Amino acid sequence: MKRTRPLKRRPKRSEPKHREPEAVDPRSIDDDPVVQGILTAISQKRLKPGAKLGEDKLASAFGTTRIHIRQALSHLASRKVVMQIPNRGAFVYRPSWEEAQDIFAARRIIETATVSAAIDRLDKAGKAELKAHMEREARHDRNDRWASLSLTAEFHILVAKLAGNRVLLEMSRELMLRTSLAIATFEQPGEPDCSPDAHPDIGALILARDRAGAIHAMRHHIEEMEQRIRPKEGEDEVDELTAIFQEIGARVRAGG
Amino acid sequence: MKRTRPLKRRPKRSEPKHREPEAVDPRSIDDDPVVQGILTAISQKRLKPGAKLGEDKLASAFGTTRIHIRQALSHLASRKVVMQIPNRGAFVYRPSWEEAQDIFAARRIIETATVSAAIDRLDKAGKAELKAHMEREARHDRNDRWASLSLTAEFHILVAKLAGNRVLLEMSRELMLRTSLAIATFEQPGEPDCSPDAHPDIGALILARDRAGAIHAMRHHIEEMEQRIRPKEGEDEVDELTAIFQEIGARVRAGG
DNA sequence: GCGCCAAAGATTGGCGCCAATTTATCGCCT
DNA sequence: AGGCGATAAATTGGCGCCAATCTTTGGCGC
Structure with missing residues:
Protein backbone atom coordinates (compact mmCIF):
# COMPACT_ATOMS: atom_id res chain seq x y z
CA MET A 1 0.00 0.00 0.00
CA LYS A 2 1.20 3.45 -0.83
CA ARG A 3 1.70 6.26 1.55
CA THR A 4 -1.32 8.55 1.79
CA ARG A 5 0.64 11.70 2.56
CA PRO A 6 4.02 12.78 1.20
CA LEU A 7 6.84 13.45 3.58
CA LYS A 8 7.84 16.94 4.44
CA ARG A 9 11.05 18.16 2.95
CA ARG A 10 13.81 18.11 5.51
CA PRO A 11 16.29 20.99 5.37
CA LYS A 12 19.47 19.05 5.94
CA ARG A 13 20.44 15.76 7.40
CA SER A 14 22.14 15.88 10.74
CA GLU A 15 25.66 14.63 11.15
CA PRO A 16 25.50 10.90 10.49
CA LYS A 17 26.05 8.76 13.51
CA HIS A 18 29.12 6.64 13.25
CA ARG A 19 28.19 3.00 12.87
CA GLU A 20 30.93 0.55 13.61
CA PRO A 21 31.66 -1.93 10.85
CA GLU A 22 30.17 -4.99 12.44
CA ALA A 23 30.91 -8.52 11.40
CA VAL A 24 29.62 -8.28 7.86
CA ASP A 25 31.23 -10.71 5.49
CA PRO A 26 34.60 -9.07 4.94
CA ARG A 27 35.15 -11.08 1.78
CA SER A 28 38.45 -9.81 0.53
CA ILE A 29 39.78 -9.49 -2.96
CA ASP A 30 42.05 -12.46 -2.36
CA ASP A 31 39.14 -14.69 -3.15
CA ASP A 32 38.69 -13.01 -6.49
CA PRO A 33 38.92 -15.54 -9.30
CA VAL A 34 41.07 -13.23 -11.40
CA VAL A 35 43.57 -12.78 -8.58
CA GLN A 36 43.57 -16.48 -7.84
CA GLY A 37 43.99 -17.32 -11.50
CA ILE A 38 46.98 -15.07 -12.01
CA LEU A 39 48.51 -16.25 -8.74
CA THR A 40 48.26 -19.91 -9.60
CA ALA A 41 49.49 -19.24 -13.10
CA ILE A 42 52.55 -17.57 -11.63
CA SER A 43 53.22 -20.18 -8.97
CA GLN A 44 52.89 -22.85 -11.64
CA LYS A 45 55.34 -20.89 -13.78
CA ARG A 46 52.94 -20.61 -16.66
CA LEU A 47 53.45 -16.87 -16.47
CA LYS A 48 57.08 -15.86 -16.59
CA PRO A 49 58.54 -12.74 -14.99
CA GLY A 50 58.29 -9.82 -17.34
CA ALA A 51 55.25 -11.17 -19.17
CA LYS A 52 52.77 -8.50 -20.20
CA LEU A 53 49.37 -8.64 -18.57
CA GLY A 54 47.16 -6.69 -20.92
CA GLU A 55 43.88 -5.57 -19.46
CA ASP A 56 41.73 -6.36 -22.47
CA LYS A 57 43.23 -9.78 -22.94
CA LEU A 58 42.78 -10.68 -19.31
CA ALA A 59 39.23 -9.37 -19.40
CA SER A 60 38.27 -11.55 -22.33
CA ALA A 61 40.23 -14.48 -20.92
CA PHE A 62 38.44 -14.37 -17.59
CA GLY A 63 35.14 -13.28 -19.07
CA THR A 64 34.81 -10.16 -16.98
CA THR A 65 35.11 -6.45 -17.49
CA ARG A 66 38.22 -4.35 -17.67
CA ILE A 67 37.53 -2.49 -14.46
CA HIS A 68 37.51 -5.73 -12.56
CA ILE A 69 40.87 -6.66 -14.07
CA ARG A 70 42.28 -3.30 -13.06
CA GLN A 71 41.32 -3.88 -9.44
CA ALA A 72 42.91 -7.30 -9.47
CA LEU A 73 46.09 -6.00 -11.07
CA SER A 74 46.52 -3.12 -8.67
CA HIS A 75 45.96 -5.51 -5.78
CA LEU A 76 48.66 -7.78 -7.13
CA ALA A 77 50.89 -4.77 -7.62
CA SER A 78 50.45 -3.91 -3.95
CA ARG A 79 51.67 -7.39 -3.15
CA LYS A 80 54.64 -6.96 -5.47
CA VAL A 81 53.54 -9.84 -7.63
CA VAL A 82 53.02 -7.68 -10.69
CA MET A 83 54.70 -4.44 -11.61
CA GLN A 84 52.61 -1.61 -12.95
CA ILE A 85 54.25 1.04 -15.09
CA PRO A 86 52.25 4.14 -15.89
CA ASN A 87 50.85 4.15 -19.41
CA ARG A 88 52.68 0.92 -20.16
CA GLY A 89 50.63 -1.65 -18.34
CA ALA A 90 51.15 -4.46 -15.89
CA PHE A 91 53.89 -7.09 -16.04
CA VAL A 92 54.68 -10.10 -13.97
CA TYR A 93 57.08 -8.87 -11.32
CA ARG A 94 60.75 -9.56 -11.89
CA PRO A 95 62.79 -9.23 -8.71
CA SER A 96 66.30 -7.92 -8.84
CA GLN A 227 72.16 -21.89 -4.19
CA ARG A 228 70.25 -23.03 -7.22
CA ILE A 229 69.93 -19.54 -8.62
CA ARG A 230 72.69 -17.50 -10.18
CA PRO A 231 72.86 -13.86 -11.07
CA LYS A 232 72.56 -13.17 -14.75
CA GLU A 233 75.85 -11.57 -15.63
CA GLY A 234 75.34 -10.05 -19.04
CA GLU A 235 71.76 -9.42 -18.18
CA ASP A 236 71.11 -6.94 -20.93
CA GLU A 237 72.72 -9.14 -23.49
CA VAL A 238 70.83 -12.22 -22.40
CA ASP A 239 67.59 -10.35 -22.29
CA GLU A 240 68.16 -8.96 -25.70
CA LEU A 241 68.94 -12.35 -27.12
CA THR A 242 65.91 -13.97 -25.60
CA ALA A 243 63.81 -11.08 -26.79
CA ILE A 244 65.14 -11.55 -30.30
CA PHE A 245 64.51 -15.26 -30.20
CA GLN A 246 61.02 -14.71 -28.90
CA GLU A 247 60.40 -12.25 -31.68
CA ILE A 248 61.67 -14.62 -34.32
CA GLY A 249 59.63 -17.43 -32.87
CA ALA A 250 56.52 -15.30 -32.87
CA ARG A 251 57.10 -14.34 -36.47
CA VAL A 252 57.61 -17.94 -37.51
CA ARG A 253 54.47 -19.02 -35.70
CA ALA A 254 52.53 -16.19 -37.32
CA GLY A 255 53.60 -17.52 -40.71
CA GLY A 256 55.24 -14.24 -41.69
CA MET B 1 55.41 18.96 -43.45
CA LYS B 2 52.40 16.81 -44.23
CA ARG B 3 52.49 13.53 -45.92
CA THR B 4 51.85 13.74 -49.65
CA ARG B 5 50.27 10.32 -49.92
CA PRO B 6 47.94 8.58 -47.48
CA LEU B 7 48.99 5.27 -46.05
CA LYS B 8 47.51 2.07 -47.33
CA ARG B 9 45.06 0.41 -45.09
CA ARG B 10 46.70 -2.51 -43.36
CA PRO B 11 44.56 -5.61 -42.95
CA LYS B 12 45.65 -6.56 -39.46
CA ARG B 13 48.54 -5.85 -37.22
CA SER B 14 50.95 -8.69 -36.64
CA GLU B 15 51.51 -10.16 -33.22
CA PRO B 16 53.01 -7.39 -31.12
CA LYS B 17 56.60 -7.85 -30.18
CA HIS B 18 57.16 -8.34 -26.52
CA ARG B 19 59.13 -5.52 -25.02
CA GLU B 20 60.63 -6.16 -21.65
CA PRO B 21 59.70 -3.63 -19.01
CA GLU B 22 63.01 -1.89 -18.76
CA ALA B 23 64.05 0.40 -15.98
CA VAL B 24 61.34 2.98 -16.40
CA ASP B 25 60.52 4.83 -13.23
CA PRO B 26 58.50 2.23 -11.35
CA ARG B 27 57.05 4.88 -9.11
CA SER B 28 54.70 2.92 -6.93
CA ILE B 29 51.49 3.95 -5.28
CA ASP B 30 53.28 4.07 -1.93
CA ASP B 31 54.47 7.54 -2.82
CA ASP B 32 50.93 8.67 -3.39
CA PRO B 33 50.10 11.62 -1.15
CA VAL B 34 46.71 10.18 -0.27
CA VAL B 35 48.24 6.89 0.85
CA GLN B 36 50.96 8.69 2.75
CA GLY B 37 48.45 10.99 4.37
CA ILE B 38 46.20 8.22 5.61
CA LEU B 39 49.21 6.20 6.74
CA THR B 40 50.70 8.99 8.80
CA ALA B 41 47.29 9.86 10.20
CA ILE B 42 46.93 6.28 11.35
CA SER B 43 50.42 5.96 12.77
CA GLN B 44 49.91 9.23 14.60
CA LYS B 45 46.62 7.85 15.93
CA ARG B 46 44.63 10.69 14.50
CA LEU B 47 42.53 8.07 12.77
CA LYS B 48 41.20 5.43 15.11
CA PRO B 49 40.38 1.86 14.16
CA GLY B 50 36.86 1.59 12.82
CA ALA B 51 36.73 5.17 11.57
CA LYS B 52 34.83 5.58 8.34
CA LEU B 53 36.84 6.68 5.34
CA GLY B 54 34.25 8.12 2.99
CA GLU B 55 35.36 8.53 -0.58
CA ASP B 56 33.79 11.92 -1.17
CA LYS B 57 35.12 13.35 2.06
CA LEU B 58 38.61 12.12 1.39
CA ALA B 59 38.43 13.42 -2.16
CA SER B 60 37.53 16.91 -1.05
CA ALA B 61 39.98 16.76 1.85
CA PHE B 62 42.89 15.84 -0.37
CA GLY B 63 41.72 17.91 -3.31
CA THR B 64 41.64 15.07 -5.78
CA THR B 65 39.06 12.97 -7.51
CA ARG B 66 37.15 10.04 -6.17
CA ILE B 67 38.78 7.53 -8.47
CA HIS B 68 42.14 8.42 -7.07
CA ILE B 69 40.85 7.87 -3.54
CA ARG B 70 39.47 4.51 -4.53
CA GLN B 71 42.85 3.37 -5.76
CA ALA B 72 44.51 4.50 -2.56
CA LEU B 73 41.89 2.81 -0.41
CA SER B 74 42.07 -0.50 -2.23
CA HIS B 75 45.85 -0.38 -1.96
CA LEU B 76 45.59 0.17 1.77
CA ALA B 77 43.05 -2.62 1.96
CA SER B 78 45.56 -4.95 0.30
CA ARG B 79 47.98 -4.03 3.05
CA LYS B 80 45.34 -4.69 5.71
CA VAL B 81 45.48 -1.13 6.92
CA VAL B 82 41.91 -0.40 5.96
CA MET B 83 38.99 -2.78 5.68
CA GLN B 84 36.68 -2.49 2.74
CA ILE B 85 33.14 -3.82 3.01
CA PRO B 86 31.09 -4.06 -0.17
CA ASN B 87 28.54 -1.30 -0.53
CA ARG B 88 29.46 -0.01 2.92
CA GLY B 89 32.75 1.69 2.37
CA ALA B 90 36.24 1.69 3.82
CA PHE B 91 37.13 1.77 7.50
CA VAL B 92 40.38 1.93 9.37
CA TYR B 93 41.32 -1.66 10.02
CA ARG B 94 40.59 -3.03 13.45
CA PRO B 95 42.55 -6.17 14.19
CA SER B 96 41.03 -8.89 16.29
CA GLN B 227 51.66 -6.59 27.79
CA ARG B 228 50.26 -3.13 27.58
CA ILE B 229 47.20 -4.20 25.68
CA ARG B 230 44.23 -6.08 27.05
CA PRO B 231 41.34 -7.79 25.32
CA LYS B 232 38.14 -5.83 25.48
CA GLU B 233 35.56 -7.87 27.28
CA GLY B 234 32.33 -5.98 26.78
CA GLU B 235 33.44 -4.84 23.39
CA ASP B 236 30.10 -3.69 22.04
CA GLU B 237 29.28 -1.59 25.04
CA VAL B 238 32.62 0.15 25.10
CA ASP B 239 32.56 0.81 21.40
CA GLU B 240 29.17 2.39 21.55
CA LEU B 241 30.16 4.63 24.40
CA THR B 242 33.34 5.80 22.72
CA ALA B 243 31.36 6.49 19.59
CA ILE B 244 28.96 8.67 21.54
CA PHE B 245 31.78 10.51 23.22
CA GLN B 246 33.53 11.04 19.93
CA GLU B 247 30.40 12.52 18.45
CA ILE B 248 29.84 14.83 21.37
CA GLY B 249 33.45 15.89 21.30
CA ALA B 250 33.29 16.65 17.62
CA ARG B 251 30.18 18.75 18.12
CA VAL B 252 31.76 20.70 20.94
CA ARG B 253 34.91 21.36 18.90
CA ALA B 254 32.79 22.43 15.95
CA GLY B 255 31.19 25.04 18.17
CA GLY B 256 27.68 23.50 17.85
C1' DG C 1 5.30 4.90 24.31
C1' DC C 2 7.68 1.38 21.34
C1' DG C 3 8.76 -1.04 17.33
C1' DC C 4 8.04 -1.87 12.31
C1' DC C 5 7.69 -0.06 7.54
C1' DA C 6 8.51 2.75 3.71
C1' DA C 7 10.63 6.65 1.32
C1' DA C 8 14.33 9.95 0.76
C1' DG C 9 19.12 10.87 1.07
C1' DA C 10 23.65 9.47 0.74
C1' DT C 11 27.26 6.49 -0.58
C1' DT C 12 29.41 3.00 -3.21
C1' DG C 13 29.94 0.13 -7.53
C1' DG C 14 30.20 -0.29 -12.36
C1' DC C 15 29.92 0.76 -17.24
C1' DG C 16 30.93 3.56 -21.30
C1' DC C 17 33.19 7.06 -23.49
C1' DC C 18 37.11 9.98 -24.60
C1' DA C 19 41.80 11.99 -23.89
C1' DA C 20 46.79 10.87 -23.28
C1' DT C 21 50.50 8.05 -23.97
C1' DT C 22 52.87 4.36 -25.82
C1' DT C 23 53.86 1.04 -29.53
C1' DA C 24 54.28 -0.56 -34.10
C1' DT C 25 54.51 0.31 -38.96
C1' DC C 26 55.59 2.71 -43.13
C1' DG C 27 57.84 5.95 -46.21
C1' DC C 28 61.76 8.70 -47.03
C1' DC C 29 66.28 10.23 -46.99
C1' DT C 30 71.20 9.48 -46.72
C1' DA D 1 70.20 -1.17 -47.64
C1' DG D 2 69.56 0.88 -43.01
C1' DG D 3 68.51 4.58 -39.68
C1' DC D 4 65.04 8.31 -38.79
C1' DG D 5 60.84 10.72 -38.41
C1' DA D 6 55.89 10.79 -39.00
C1' DT D 7 51.42 8.45 -38.57
C1' DA D 8 48.00 5.06 -37.33
C1' DA D 9 46.66 1.47 -34.12
C1' DA D 10 46.34 -0.13 -29.63
C1' DT D 11 46.47 0.31 -24.88
C1' DT D 12 46.00 2.61 -20.58
C1' DG D 13 44.15 6.45 -17.58
C1' DG D 14 40.50 9.25 -16.03
C1' DC D 15 36.07 11.50 -15.71
C1' DG D 16 31.04 11.54 -15.60
C1' DC D 17 26.86 9.38 -15.29
C1' DC D 18 23.58 6.05 -13.56
C1' DA D 19 22.15 1.78 -11.15
C1' DA D 20 22.44 -0.76 -6.73
C1' DT D 21 22.73 -0.78 -2.00
C1' DC D 22 22.80 0.91 2.47
C1' DT D 23 21.53 4.42 6.13
C1' DT D 24 18.65 7.58 8.09
C1' DT D 25 14.31 9.38 9.28
C1' DG D 26 9.59 10.20 9.69
C1' DG D 27 5.00 8.05 9.88
C1' DC D 28 1.89 4.53 11.32
C1' DG D 29 -0.14 0.81 13.91
C1' DC D 30 -0.33 -1.72 18.20
Missing part, protein backbone atom coordinates in the same frame (compact mmCIF):
# COMPACT_ATOMS: atom_id res chain seq x y z
CA TRP A 97 69.15 -10.16 -7.80
CA GLU A 98 69.47 -8.35 -4.50
CA GLU A 99 65.77 -8.68 -3.86
CA ALA A 100 65.90 -12.38 -4.63
CA GLN A 101 68.63 -12.84 -2.05
CA ASP A 102 66.65 -10.80 0.46
CA ILE A 103 63.63 -12.99 -0.13
CA PHE A 104 65.57 -16.12 0.68
CA ALA A 105 67.10 -14.52 3.74
CA ALA A 106 63.65 -13.54 4.95
CA ARG A 107 62.42 -17.06 4.40
CA ARG A 108 65.32 -18.45 6.40
CA ILE A 109 64.34 -16.27 9.31
CA ILE A 110 60.59 -16.72 9.16
CA GLU A 111 60.40 -20.38 8.31
CA THR A 112 62.89 -21.47 10.92
CA ALA A 113 60.85 -19.62 13.49
CA THR A 114 57.73 -21.14 12.00
CA VAL A 115 59.12 -24.65 12.35
CA SER A 116 59.95 -24.00 15.97
CA ALA A 117 56.47 -22.70 16.70
CA ALA A 118 54.91 -25.61 14.83
CA ILE A 119 56.77 -28.04 17.09
CA ASP A 120 55.58 -26.16 20.14
CA ARG A 121 51.96 -26.31 19.11
CA LEU A 122 51.96 -29.73 17.53
CA ASP A 123 48.92 -31.76 18.53
CA LYS A 124 47.05 -34.82 17.33
CA ALA A 125 45.28 -33.03 14.50
CA GLY A 126 48.47 -31.36 13.38
CA LYS A 127 50.35 -34.62 13.34
CA ALA A 128 47.60 -36.17 11.25
CA GLU A 129 47.67 -33.32 8.76
CA LEU A 130 51.40 -33.49 8.46
CA LYS A 131 51.41 -37.25 7.98
CA ALA A 132 48.67 -37.00 5.39
CA HIS A 133 50.61 -34.43 3.43
CA MET A 134 53.82 -36.43 3.60
CA GLU A 135 52.02 -39.45 2.23
CA ARG A 136 50.57 -37.45 -0.62
CA GLU A 137 53.97 -36.04 -1.40
CA ALA A 138 55.58 -39.48 -1.21
CA ARG A 139 53.39 -41.06 -3.84
CA HIS A 140 52.75 -38.27 -6.27
CA ASP A 141 53.63 -38.37 -9.92
CA ARG A 142 57.06 -36.82 -10.24
CA ASN A 143 56.58 -36.21 -13.90
CA ASP A 144 53.61 -33.97 -13.30
CA ARG A 145 55.44 -30.70 -12.93
CA TRP A 146 52.40 -28.72 -11.81
CA ALA A 147 51.43 -31.19 -9.13
CA SER A 148 54.99 -31.16 -7.84
CA LEU A 149 55.02 -27.42 -7.58
CA SER A 150 51.66 -27.36 -5.82
CA LEU A 151 52.70 -30.00 -3.30
CA THR A 152 56.01 -28.30 -2.61
CA ALA A 153 54.20 -25.07 -1.85
CA GLU A 154 51.59 -26.80 0.26
CA PHE A 155 54.21 -28.30 2.54
CA HIS A 156 55.62 -24.95 3.52
CA ILE A 157 52.14 -23.51 3.90
CA LEU A 158 51.15 -26.42 6.09
CA VAL A 159 54.09 -25.84 8.41
CA ALA A 160 53.15 -22.18 8.65
CA LYS A 161 49.56 -23.16 9.46
CA LEU A 162 50.72 -25.50 12.20
CA ALA A 163 52.56 -22.61 13.79
CA GLY A 164 49.17 -21.06 14.47
CA ASN A 165 50.07 -17.48 13.61
CA ARG A 166 48.03 -16.03 10.79
CA VAL A 167 50.29 -13.07 10.29
CA LEU A 168 53.29 -15.30 9.81
CA LEU A 169 51.19 -17.53 7.58
CA GLU A 170 50.37 -14.61 5.32
CA MET A 171 54.01 -13.60 5.22
CA SER A 172 55.06 -17.11 4.32
CA ARG A 173 52.51 -17.13 1.52
CA GLU A 174 53.84 -13.86 0.15
CA LEU A 175 57.43 -15.02 0.41
CA MET A 176 56.70 -18.28 -1.35
CA LEU A 177 55.08 -16.47 -4.23
CA ARG A 178 58.01 -14.13 -4.52
CA THR A 179 60.35 -17.09 -4.27
CA SER A 180 58.65 -18.54 -7.31
CA LEU A 181 59.33 -15.31 -9.14
CA ALA A 182 62.92 -15.20 -7.96
CA ILE A 183 63.56 -18.76 -9.06
CA ALA A 184 61.81 -18.25 -12.36
CA THR A 185 63.96 -15.21 -12.97
CA PHE A 186 67.35 -16.58 -12.02
CA GLU A 187 67.17 -20.35 -12.30
CA GLN A 188 69.23 -22.40 -14.62
CA PRO A 189 66.48 -23.88 -16.75
CA GLY A 190 65.30 -27.39 -16.12
CA GLU A 191 66.14 -27.82 -12.46
CA PRO A 192 63.41 -28.46 -9.90
CA ASP A 193 62.70 -25.90 -7.23
CA CYS A 194 63.05 -28.15 -4.24
CA SER A 195 65.15 -31.20 -3.75
CA PRO A 196 62.60 -33.98 -3.47
CA ASP A 197 63.92 -35.50 -0.24
CA ALA A 198 63.97 -32.39 1.90
CA HIS A 199 60.31 -32.26 2.84
CA PRO A 200 60.01 -35.79 4.26
CA ASP A 201 63.08 -35.17 6.37
CA ILE A 202 61.77 -31.94 7.79
CA GLY A 203 58.35 -33.44 8.38
CA ALA A 204 59.81 -36.40 10.25
CA LEU A 205 61.90 -34.14 12.44
CA ILE A 206 58.86 -32.04 13.28
CA LEU A 207 56.87 -35.16 14.16
CA ALA A 208 59.77 -36.27 16.37
CA ARG A 209 59.74 -32.85 18.05
CA ASP A 210 63.44 -32.50 17.29
CA ARG A 211 63.51 -28.73 17.33
CA ALA A 212 67.16 -28.15 16.58
CA GLY A 213 67.19 -30.79 13.88
CA ALA A 214 64.03 -29.50 12.21
CA ILE A 215 65.27 -25.93 12.26
CA HIS A 216 68.59 -26.97 10.80
CA ALA A 217 66.92 -29.04 8.11
CA MET A 218 64.62 -26.20 7.13
CA ARG A 219 67.45 -23.73 6.98
CA HIS A 220 69.51 -26.14 4.91
CA HIS A 221 66.55 -26.75 2.61
CA ILE A 222 66.11 -23.05 1.95
CA GLU A 223 69.82 -22.53 1.44
CA GLU A 224 69.80 -25.35 -1.05
CA MET A 225 67.07 -23.60 -3.00
CA GLU A 226 68.99 -20.36 -2.82
CA TRP B 97 42.61 -9.79 19.59
CA GLU B 98 44.15 -12.91 18.11
CA GLU B 99 45.55 -10.94 15.19
CA ALA B 100 47.02 -8.38 17.55
CA GLN B 101 48.84 -11.13 19.41
CA ASP B 102 50.04 -12.62 16.13
CA ILE B 103 51.40 -9.24 15.09
CA PHE B 104 53.47 -8.96 18.23
CA ALA B 105 54.70 -12.52 17.86
CA ALA B 106 55.75 -11.80 14.29
CA ARG B 107 57.57 -8.68 15.42
CA ARG B 108 59.42 -10.65 18.07
CA ILE B 109 60.67 -13.02 15.41
CA ILE B 110 61.48 -10.51 12.71
CA GLU B 111 62.96 -7.75 14.82
CA THR B 112 65.21 -10.01 16.85
CA ALA B 113 66.57 -11.38 13.59
CA THR B 114 66.82 -7.84 12.32
CA VAL B 115 68.86 -6.75 15.31
CA SER B 116 71.22 -9.64 14.79
CA ALA B 117 71.69 -8.82 11.13
CA ALA B 118 72.18 -5.16 11.96
CA ILE B 119 75.03 -6.04 14.30
CA ASP B 120 76.62 -8.19 11.62
CA ARG B 121 76.53 -5.44 9.05
CA LEU B 122 77.23 -2.51 11.32
CA ASP B 123 79.76 -0.13 9.82
CA LYS B 124 80.90 3.45 10.33
CA ALA B 125 77.97 4.99 8.54
CA GLY B 126 75.52 2.79 10.39
CA LYS B 127 77.01 3.68 13.73
CA ALA B 128 76.75 7.34 12.87
CA GLU B 129 73.11 7.03 11.87
CA LEU B 130 72.29 5.12 15.02
CA LYS B 131 74.05 7.62 17.23
CA ALA B 132 72.35 10.51 15.50
CA HIS B 133 68.95 8.97 16.01
CA MET B 134 69.65 8.21 19.66
CA GLU B 135 70.62 11.80 20.23
CA ARG B 136 67.48 13.07 18.59
CA GLU B 137 65.40 10.71 20.67
CA ALA B 138 67.21 11.70 23.85
CA ARG B 139 66.45 15.40 23.57
CA HIS B 140 63.01 15.46 22.01
CA ASP B 141 60.02 17.06 23.59
CA ARG B 142 58.24 14.33 25.51
CA ASN B 143 55.05 16.30 25.59
CA ASP B 144 54.79 16.35 21.84
CA ARG B 145 52.86 13.15 21.38
CA TRP B 146 53.18 13.11 17.58
CA ALA B 147 56.91 13.64 17.62
CA SER B 148 57.30 10.84 20.14
CA LEU B 149 55.32 8.46 18.00
CA SER B 150 57.35 9.37 14.92
CA LEU B 151 60.67 8.91 16.66
CA THR B 152 59.63 5.61 18.18
CA ALA B 153 58.70 4.32 14.77
CA GLU B 154 61.87 5.66 13.20
CA PHE B 155 64.06 3.76 15.62
CA HIS B 156 62.65 0.39 14.63
CA ILE B 157 62.77 1.34 10.98
CA LEU B 158 66.37 2.40 11.32
CA VAL B 159 67.35 -0.94 12.83
CA ALA B 160 65.62 -2.70 9.97
CA LYS B 161 67.48 -0.51 7.50
CA LEU B 162 70.80 -1.32 9.12
CA ALA B 163 70.05 -4.99 8.61
CA GLY B 164 70.34 -4.35 4.89
CA ASN B 165 67.43 -6.51 3.77
CA ARG B 166 64.74 -4.60 1.94
CA VAL B 167 62.20 -7.38 2.19
CA LEU B 168 62.56 -7.52 5.94
CA LEU B 169 62.45 -3.73 6.01
CA GLU B 170 59.12 -3.72 4.23
CA MET B 171 57.80 -6.37 6.58
CA SER B 172 58.90 -4.38 9.58
CA ARG B 173 57.15 -1.32 8.19
CA GLU B 174 53.94 -3.26 7.73
CA LEU B 175 54.14 -4.78 11.17
CA MET B 176 54.76 -1.42 12.81
CA LEU B 177 51.70 0.05 11.15
CA ARG B 178 49.60 -2.87 12.21
CA THR B 179 51.07 -2.60 15.69
CA SER B 180 49.78 0.95 15.82
CA LEU B 181 46.35 -0.34 14.96
CA ALA B 182 46.57 -3.12 17.49
CA ILE B 183 47.61 -0.75 20.25
CA ALA B 184 45.02 1.82 19.28
CA THR B 185 42.37 -0.88 19.43
CA PHE B 186 43.27 -2.55 22.68
CA GLU B 187 45.27 -0.07 24.73
CA GLN B 188 44.24 1.28 28.06
CA PRO B 189 43.91 4.94 27.17
CA GLY B 190 46.65 7.33 28.07
CA GLU B 191 49.65 5.06 28.17
CA PRO B 192 52.55 5.56 25.80
CA ASP B 193 53.34 2.92 23.19
CA CYS B 194 56.96 2.39 24.08
CA SER B 195 58.69 2.70 27.37
CA PRO B 196 61.00 5.68 26.85
CA ASP B 197 64.20 4.01 28.02
CA ALA B 198 64.10 0.95 25.86
CA HIS B 199 65.44 2.43 22.66
CA PRO B 200 68.65 3.90 24.07
CA ASP B 201 69.41 0.56 25.71
CA ILE B 202 68.92 -1.39 22.53
CA GLY B 203 70.90 1.14 20.54
CA ALA B 204 73.80 1.02 22.95
CA LEU B 205 73.87 -2.78 22.85
CA ILE B 206 73.90 -2.73 19.06
CA LEU B 207 76.76 -0.24 19.06
CA ALA B 208 78.63 -2.48 21.49
CA ARG B 209 78.00 -5.45 19.18
CA ASP B 210 76.51 -7.34 22.09
CA ARG B 211 74.38 -9.65 20.02
CA ALA B 212 72.76 -11.69 22.76
CA GLY B 213 72.13 -8.61 24.85
CA ALA B 214 70.63 -6.63 22.01
CA ILE B 215 68.38 -9.49 20.93
CA HIS B 216 67.21 -9.96 24.49
CA ALA B 217 66.57 -6.25 24.93
CA MET B 218 64.58 -6.05 21.71
CA ARG B 219 62.51 -9.08 22.62
CA HIS B 220 61.87 -7.67 26.06
CA HIS B 221 60.92 -4.32 24.55
CA ILE B 222 58.35 -5.89 22.27
CA GLU B 223 56.97 -8.04 25.06
CA GLU B 224 56.60 -4.95 27.17
CA MET B 225 54.54 -3.32 24.46
CA GLU B 226 52.47 -6.43 24.11
